[in-house]
Amino acid sequence: MEFSExxxxxxxxxxxxxxxxxxxxxxxxxxAAMSAPSAGNQQPWHFVVIRDRQRREAIPAIHPxxxxxxxxxxxxxVCGDPEGxxxxxxxxxxxxxxxxxxxxxxxxxxxxxxxxxxxxxEERVAGFRRLLTIPAHILPFALVPLGWPATxxxxxxxxxxxxVHEETW
Ligand SMILES: Cc1cc2nc3c(=O)[nH]c(=O)nc-3n(C[C@H](O)[C@H](O)[C@H](O)COP(=O)(O)O)c2cc1C
Numbered sequence: 001m002e003f004s005e006x007x008x009x010x011x012x013x014x015x016x017x018x019x020x021x022x023x024x025x026x027x028x029x030x031x032a033a034m035s036a037p038s039a040g041n042q043q044p045w046h047f048v049v050i051r052d053r054q055r056r057e058a059i060p061a062i063h064p065x066x067x068x069x070x071x072x073x074x075x076x077x078v079c080g081d082p083e084g085x086x087x088x089x090x091x092x093x094x095x096x097x098x099x100x101x102x103x104x105x106x107x108x109x110x111x112x113x114x115x116x117x118x119x120x121x122e123e124r125v126a127g128f129r130r131l132l133t134i135p136a137h138i139l140p141f142a143l144v145p146l147g148w149p150a151t152x153x154x155x156x157x158x159x160x161x162x163x164v165h166e167e168t169w
Contacts, residue, residue, distance in 0.1 A: 013112025062127030
């Protein structure tokens with residue numbers, strides 16, 4: 001698939017079939033996530049791969065806008081690990097780049113995702129720490145359900161000439 005098609009048809013997918021996603025595919029999308037740029041190449045990220053149904057069923061109580069994890073066979077929690085880094089204040093940007101790479105790689109595989117924001121919502125951060133026994137210095141950042149889409153990937157062109165400024169504002 002052409003890169004432009006991957007980008008223009010990446011949509012938030014909120015309905016999934018019950019088909020599983022195999023471990024090799026999950027590893028490929030995580031490899032793409034970890035190929036992202038990061039400040040000083042510090043790669044301040046970790047990924048918790050959640051498959052267990054009971055664990056997924058506990059998620060809507062923590063994150064009310066992530067109910068699609070009940071359908072998606074896999075959910076990936078992207079976490080930040082800024083402690084002791086040279087550029088710790090860039091961790092959110094680093095994790096955002098990794099998350100977007102993950103979404104695009106999944107789309108190229110024909111898989112659906114949706115970026116569910118966790119950080120900086122304190123209740124969600126605490127809830128995921130508790131649910132997944134995440135150490136106190138690690139910051140749950142975004143939850144990404146991953147599965148085969150039950151709805152189509154619709155192409156959208158969001159180019160907005162008014163948002164583009166040549167040379168100066
Ligand atoms: C930081 C961030 C947080 C988001 N949180 C949620 C969320 O909690 N639940 C959800 O269903 N979608 C969430 N989204 C997805 C957006 O609603 C979606 O990207 C936007 O409406 C554009 O649609 P598209 O992804 O199909 O292009 C989030 C997206 C971002 C970037």
